[in-house]
């Protein structure tokens with residue numbers, strides 16, 4: 001799981017209009033959030049969360065590719081003291 005899952009977002013509760021803090025994974029895994037102020041549950045639209053999940057997967061793949069590229073550079077580089 002990418003660390004991106006644990007980053008937090010703030011939204012306004014559609015019921016009481018107060019700030020709710022939620023994790024990214026709440027959006028695309030649980031697809032709902034409970035407001036701690038008024039206790040109402042807000043659901044996230046499925047098509048948009050599907051696209052979001054896809055974007056997160058692409059991000060994770062891109063991070064892996066970047067990691068591999070950095071490792072290859074390190075393998076080939078001659079590291080000398082300056």
Ligand SMILES: [Zn+2]
Nearest residue numbers: 013016035038
């Ligand atoms: Zn609320």
